[in-house]
Structures are given as structure tokens and as C-alpha cells.
Amino acid sequence: MKRQNYLSWDEYFMAVALLSAQRSKDPNTQVGACVANDQNKIVGVGYNGFPWGCSDDELPWDREGAYLDTKYPYVCHAELNAVLNAITTDLRRCRIYVGLFPCNECTKVIIQSGISEIIYLSDKYRETDQVKAARIMLDKSPNITYRQMQTSLEFLTVHFVPPGEK
Ligand SMILES: O=c1ccn([C@H]2C[C@H](O)[C@@H](COP(=O)(O)O)O2)c(=O)[nH]1
Ligand SMILES: [Zn+2]
Numbered sequence: 001m002k003r004q005n006y007l008s009w010d011e012y013f014m015a016v017a018l019l020s021a022q023r024s025k026d027p028n029t030q031v032g033a034c035v036a037n038d039q040n041k042i043v044g045v046g047y048n049g050f051p052w053g054c055s056d057d058e059l060p061w062d063r064e065g066a067y068l069d070t071k072y073p074y075v076c077h078a079e080l081n082a083v084l085n086a087i088t089t090d091l092r093r094c095r096i097y098v099g100l101f102p103c104n105e106c107t108k109v110i111i112q113s114g115i116s117e118i119i120y121l122s123d124k125y126r127e128t129d130q131v132k133a134a135r136i137m138l139d140k141s142p143n144i145t146y147r148q149m150q151t152s153l154e155f156l157t158v159h160f161v162p163p164g165e166k
């Protein structure tokens with residue numbers, strides 16, 4: 001008899017997004033994104049981090065202070081990285097799984113890439129103008145939908161040492 005508690009496609013791709021987020025150096029919010037195509041193949045992943053060559057130790061991770069002394073002007077968002085890292089530029093009929101509802105800038109990138117569905121987990125910034133603008137654009141775009149991930153999973157455990165082999 002087959003295993004019953006295997007991951008759904010949604011859970012699998014969201015777990016890949018969440019695992020990718022673990023690469024982020026952002027001390028406050030780690031975001032990961034995973035793009036899957038209509039054959040359920042992963043075509044791109046990303047997480048929030050500074051651009052190539054910009055040292056994580058030299059640019060600030062602060063949230064407050066003068067704009068140039070915060071992370072905000074420098075950090076590449078997870079969705080941008082997932083789209084730029086994708087193995088193809090034609091992302092029509094693809095879904096993007098992301099741990100956090102996309103901001104307005106990521107939403108523009110997602111729409112322009114042709115991605116047809118956004119699946120997100122947290123909506124913690126829904127009251128911000130960035131996320132409100134994102135929703136305005138998405139609600140006007142005929143070729144893209146979005147939904148919050150539904151799952152009974154609260155967490156997933158990964159064993160680097162298989163149980164019983166320690
Ligand atoms: O669409 C988004 C929105 C935000 N992020 C990243 C950018 C930052 O590194 C964090 C947010 O930091 P806060 O301290 O919570 O303001 O999330 C993203 O990757 N995608
Ligand atoms: Zn963004």
C-alpha cells in the first residue's frame with residue numbers, strides 16, 4: 001500500500017520556497033520563492049538577499065534609520081530572484097509559491113513574467129500601501145490569480161542523519 005502522508009504538490013513547492021528562505025541573511029524576515037511549471041517541474045527558486053558582489057557584511061540589514069543605512073534600497077526580493085534565476089524567461093502557465101504576499105515591485109515582475117498564479121502563506125503586510133498596490137494590480141490583471149495556501153501542515157522536519165543511524 002502506498003504511503004498516505006506524502007506532500008501535496010502545493011505543500012512540496014511551498015516547502016521548497018521555505019527551505020530557500022533559510023538561505024536568507026535577513027535577520028527579520030526571510031522570504032523564499034519557488035516557481036513551478038504546468039508539468040510540476042521547478043524552474044526557478046530564490047530568496048531575499050543582496051545583489052551579486054554586494055557583501056552581506058558590508059551592506060546594512062537594519063530596518064530603521066536613514067534610508068541608505070537600511071536594507072531596503074539594496075535587498076533583492078525573493079520573487080525577483082526566483083524569476084531572474086528561472087531556467088526560462090517564458091513563465092506563462094507557471095505558479096509562484098512564496099512565503100509572503102508579494103510587494104508591489106515583485107507583483108509587477110510576476111505579472112510581466114507571465115506567471116499565472118501566486119500561492120502565498122503569510123499576509124502580514126496586507127495593511128501596507130505596497131501590498132495594497134499589489135492587490136490593485138493583481139485584481140486588474142486578467143491572466144493571473146492568487147490564493148493563500150491551505151494546508152494542515154504546521155511544520156516539516158528534515159533529517160540530515162536518517163533516524164536510527166545516529
Ligand atoms: O515581496 C517581498 C517583500 C519583501 N521581501 C523581503 C525584503 C526584506 O528583506 C524582507 C522584509 O523585511 P522586513 O524587516 O519585514 O520589513 O522581505 C521579499 O523578499 N519579497
Ligand atoms: Zn517584493
